[in-house]
Amino acid sequence: MAHGAKGSALSHLECPKCHARSNADVVAQLCACGSPLLARYDLERVASSTSRDEIDARTDTLWRWSELLPVRDTANRVSLGERATPIVALTGYGARAGIVSLAVKDEGTLPTGSFKARGAAIGISRARELGVRAFALPTNGNAGAAWSAYGRRAGMEAFFAMPKSAPPIHRFECQAVGAHVTLVDGLISDAGKLVAQWVRERGLYDASTLKEPYRIEGKKTLGFEIVQQNGWSVPDVILYPTGGGVGLIGIDKALAELRALGWIGERKPRMVVVQASGCAPIVRAWEAKERASIMWEGARTAAFGINVPKALGDFLVLEAVYSSDGFAIAVDDKAIVAARDAVASDDGMLLGLEGAATIAAAKVLRASGWIAAGERVLAINTGSAFKGWMTPQGPLD
Ligand SMILES: *Cc1c(COP(=O)(O)O)cnc(C)c1O
Ligand SMILES: [Zn+2]
Numbered sequence: 001m002a003h004g005a006k007g008s009a010l011s012h013l014e015c016p017k018c019h020a021r022s023n024a025d026v027v028a029q030l031c032a033c034g035s036p037l038l039a040r041y042d043l044e045r046v047a048s049s050t051s052r053d054e055i056d057a058r059t060d061t062l063w064r065w066s067e068l069l070p071v072r073d074t075a076n077r078v079s080l081g082e083r084a085t086p087i088v089a090l091t092g093y094g095a096r097a098g099i100v101s102l103a104v105k106d107e108g109t110l111p112t113g114s115f116k117a118r119g120a121a122i123g124i125s126r127a128r129e130l131g132v133r134a135f136a137l138p139t140n141g142n143a144g145a146a147w148s149a150y151g152r153r154a155g156m157e158a159f160f161a162m163p164k165s166a167p168p169i170h171r172f173e174c175q176a177v178g179a180h181v182t183l184v185d186g187l188i189s190d191a192g193k194l195v196a197q198w199v200r201e202r203g204l205y206d207a208s209t210l211k212e213p214y215r216i217e218g219k220k221t222l223g224f225e226i227v228q229q230n231g232w233s234v235p236d237v238i239l240y241p242t243g244g245g246v247g248l249i250g251i252d253k254a255l256a257e258l259r260a261l262g263w264i265g266e267r268k269p270r271m272v273v274v275q276a277s278g279c280a281p282i283v284r285a286w287e288a289k290e291r292a293s294i295m296w297e298g299a300r301t302a303a304f305g306i307n308v309p310k311a312l313g314d315f316l317v318l319e320a321v322y323s324s325d326g327f328a329i330a331v332d333d334k335a336i337v338a339a340r341d342a343v344a345s346d347d348g349m350l351l352g353l354e355g356a357a358t359i360a361a362a363k364v365l366r367a368s369g370w371i372a373a374g375e376r377v378l379a380i381n382t383g384s385a386f387k388g389w390m391t392p393q394g395p396l397d
Contacts, residue, residue, distance in 0.1 A: 009046045010070045013037040036210035060084040062221040076129040078154045080111035092346030097363040101376045108384030112146040120146035122218030128154045135205040138191030141170025148179035161191035209244040210312045223254025236375040239272040241354035243308035245317035252320035271326035274361040276301030286328035303353040335360040355381025
């Protein structure tokens with residue numbers, strides 16, 4: 001194989017709640033106890049057969065991490081050309097906010113315009129490997145756009161439930177590649193109930209966030225990339241716009257695997273959950289020092305990708321924040337739009353609203369002294385600016 005990439009070191013699935021182990025080579029959904037399952041690897045084998053230099057020498061796609069991904073046979077890989085995404089310094093906005101080293105990792109450059117492509121590339125590839133032919137999931141839009149595109153390439157049939165209020169561009173993206181989209185009068189949680197019913201009645205593969213173990217394995221590559229692009233070191237602070245939280249859990253899992261391999265030191269970046277003040281269940285739980293969140297009633301924000309009132313993996317997100325001495329913060333839609341406009345004006349970069357939320361949060365945390373002036377701060381722009389530009393009513397005010 002090109003550049004010496006080696007096969008997957010996937011060994012088994014493990015439940016982070018009840019610690020049960022299970023076979024990774026059959027279709028799996030949740031653990032019997034109701035918790036998401038996580039993929040585990042034979043890290044000793046990886047450490048003894050692969051090196052950081054070897055990874056550096058490979059082409060910069062997410063498949064360069066093949067040993068630490070679940071897809072065993074290269075013939076099952078489904079790809080739309082997902083390359084490593086750029087880290088862009090925000091020197092103008094950073095100087096004004098008092099953060100010397102502020103940068104954005106721009107996930108809007110991925111196929112289908114958001115970091116959901118990482119989860120879909122690996123989730124679909126592994127589903128194909130395990131013989132899945134049709135799947136369903138609830139989506140606010142970007143997950144649907146990504147899973148429909150990769151699903152089509154794999155020849156699968158896709159069924160989505162999507163809130164009516166989701167930006168219409170997402171519906172068009174899904175339908176353009178042949179997915180079945182059902183609009184739901186309600187939130188993503190209501191869409192989730194409909195999907196659960198389809199899964200029960202039609203025996204579809206449930207590709208909902210964390211209800212299958214491999215989407216997170218794709219999102220994990222975001223964490224690998226951050227480290228590799230930083231010369232195999234971690235920033236001081238990572239800000240993540242948190243909906244279901246899979247990206248944040250993925251980064252945390254990636255860093256844990258790299259620490260176990262001895263490829264990075266023990267120091268952790270402080271992980272910051274950023275939510276919109278109109279939908280901030282994880283922030284509320286963190287402020288009350290809880291281990292899990294409760295449903296946020298009346299959730300509403302223009303940053304649609306993070307309009308998730310209750311996340312299945314909330315306990316893993318909170319654990320990642322607590323164990324890294326991190327923070328959880330909510331910013332309102334006005335501050336989000338103002339941050340988007342400020343970065344556009346200061347640095348010529350147009351962020352998605354979710355990414356802009358992390359920039360607004362960085363400024364608040366710097367002003368409060370929680371972020372120090374010289375710290376290396378990395379914000380994640382999870383999706384392209386164009387995705388959230390239009391609401392059903394027209395351009396955002
Ligand atoms: C899905 C999504 C998020 C939230 O991602 P999670 O990892 O599920 O928290 C943030 N931003 C955008 C643009 C998204 O599409
Ligand atoms: Zn369990």
